[in-house]
Amino acid sequence: MKYSIQQLMRNEIRTLVPYSSARSEFSGHARIFLDANENWFDASDGKLYNRYPDPLQLELKAKIERVMNLPADKMVLGNGSDEMIDLLFRVFCTPGKDKVMVLPPTYGAYKVFADINAIEVSYCQLNDDFSINFMRLETICKFINSGTPEAGMHKLIFICSPNNPSGTIIPLEAIERIASHFAGIVVVDEAYYDFSDGSTAISLLDTYPNLVVLRTFSKAWAMAGARVGMAFASHAIVAAMNKVKYPYNLSVLAQKATLEVLDKTDEIYRTIRLTIEEREKMTIALKGFDFVEEVFPSSANFLLVRVVDPDGLCTYLKNHQIIIRNRSTVRGCYGCVRITIGSPDENAELLKALRQWEREV
Numbered sequence: 001m002k003y004s005i006q007q008l009m010r011n012e013i014r015t016l017v018p019y020s021s022a023r024s025e026f027s028g029h030a031r032i033f034l035d036a037n038e039n040w041f042d043a044s045d046g047k048l049y050n051r052y053p054d055p056l057q058l059e060l061k062a063k064i065e066r067v068m069n070l071p072a073d074k075m076v077l078g079n080g081s082d083e084m085i086d087l088l089f090r091v092f093c094t095p096g097k098d099k100v101m102v103l104p105p106t107y108g109a110y111k112v113f114a115d116i117n118a119i120e121v122s123y124c125q126l127n128d129d130f131s132i133n134f135m136r137l138e139t140i141c142k143f144i145n146s147g148t149p150e151a152g153m154h155k156l157i158f159i160c161s162p163n164n165p166s167g168t169i170i171p172l173e174a175i176e177r178i179a180s181h182f183a184g185i186v187v188v189d190e191a192y193y194d195f196s197d198g199s200t201a202i203s204l205l206d207t208y209p210n211l212v213v214l215r216t217f218s219k220a221w222a223m224a225g226a227r228v229g230m231a232f233a234s235h236a237i238v239a240a241m242n243k244v245k246y247p248y249n250l251s252v253l254a255q256k257a258t259l260e261v262l263d264k265t266d267e268i269y270r271t272i273r274l275t276i277e278e279r280e281k282m283t284i285a286l287k288g289f290d291f292v293e294e295v296f297p298s299s300a301n302f303l304l305v306r307v308v309d310p311d312g313l314c315t316y317l318k319n320h321q322i323i324i325r326n327r328s329t330v331r332g333c334y335g336c337v338r339i340t341i342g343s344p345d346e347n348a349e350l351l352k353a354l355r356q357w358e359r360e361v
């Protein structure tokens, strides 16, 4: 690595003395806790909502490691993977000075968080089939590596795999190529990993200390409402993220709900398999419609579909109380809609409405 993680961090964060919460100063067993100005009254009937949660979520991390086979010592948990993205900006990017790189069309939040943090965004557009354009990226890499931590530089590059909205995988070799060339931090967002063939950049963490991998409980784990996201990285990055995050960033409720869903692995894995089967069935069915021009191969729980009249189709479905996402104005997705794979009944209803639409246009 050209720069150490410490060098890449914002000056303020490198020297930051983190807030020391009551629960981080004492986390063992005791009879009476009078240290955190909590209410002694538990209105939640034994669920302990009157108590602050464990700031480092150690019980939950241990269970995630056991059940999902993911490394607890390289893990940061937070309020959705969105919090992890924002945290990376706050740890590494000095507002008004540093930059980040994204590979569009991709998840829109990277740019939004950059804007909020006053960080300029550079783009390396994906090819028409949503693979990385390496000639373009290597030229850009020379340019983006030209800064320094002191003068300002590209601190983060976001790679979404499977990519939202295309559903395509960025192969690990491509990620390695970027991680070994890029002077900043490579963030691989694997929000949809569980619907893919299973190769993960987490396997590269020991080789590339500048790598961060994001996962979430919102998709395959059916917990979008609980807001639980994960980041995996080298110890230096994990320590910095823990220093900057809100002390109690994952509520007692969210931690409990996640502990509970981790007991339902059979159901979760069955649902993932069913979603993948439905995705394949929907791909075939959608290809049969005259108004469908292309269904892109997907490793996620959605399909990107190029259609003749995306605006008309979305309005028609909306009038039938079926909502899909119009992506037709996004560069690289012209004419496309994104359809989430629903339950078998929901998918059947969608197909029925599409057959009607085909007859009417």
Ligand SMILES: Cc1ncc(COP(=O)(O)O)c(C=O)c1O
Binding pocket: 079, 080, 081, 082, 083, 107, 160, 163, 164, 189, 191, 192, 215, 216, 217, 218, 224, 227, 228, 229
């Ligand atoms: C690629 C990608 N990353 C992250 C997220 C945010 O996930 P979370 O619910 O964990 O904040 C989404 C949500 O749609 C997403 O598509």
